[in-house]
Amino acid sequence: MTAVTRASLTATECQLFRDHDGTGTVKRFFASRLMPAVTVSPSTAQAAVDFGYSDGAPLLLGAGEKLYGAIGQAQAGVVFCVEGADY
Numbered sequence: 001m002t003a004v005t006r007a008s009l010t011a012t013e014c015q016l017f018r019d020h021d022g023t024g025t026v027k028r029f030f031a032s033r034l035m036p037a038v039t040v041s042p043s044t045a046q047a048a049v050d051f052g053y054s055d056g057a058p059l060l061l062g063a064g065e066k067l068y069g070a071i072g073q074a075q076a077g078v079v080f081c082v083e084g085a086d087y
Helices: none
Strands: 002-005 012-019 028-035 066-071 078-081
Touching: 002 028, 012 078, 066 078
Parallel strands: none
Antiparallel strands: 002 078, 012 028, 012 066
């Protein structure tokens, strides 16, 4: 689970929320990471913000549970990427 930006931005908090019943009406905040300020440029690579979940340290979701990503202030271009599997 990572986040990157498609536009220059000031430092901002990347937030994760869980929705236990899949309706989106009640979201529970459970994790955050800081995305540093970045100026997007063809000559500068940016490091993805990593939330620390992996095959060795998975985030387990209940049946029908959904994840939501948000940022702490109004800025454009932050993209969250999540990969998973159904066991």
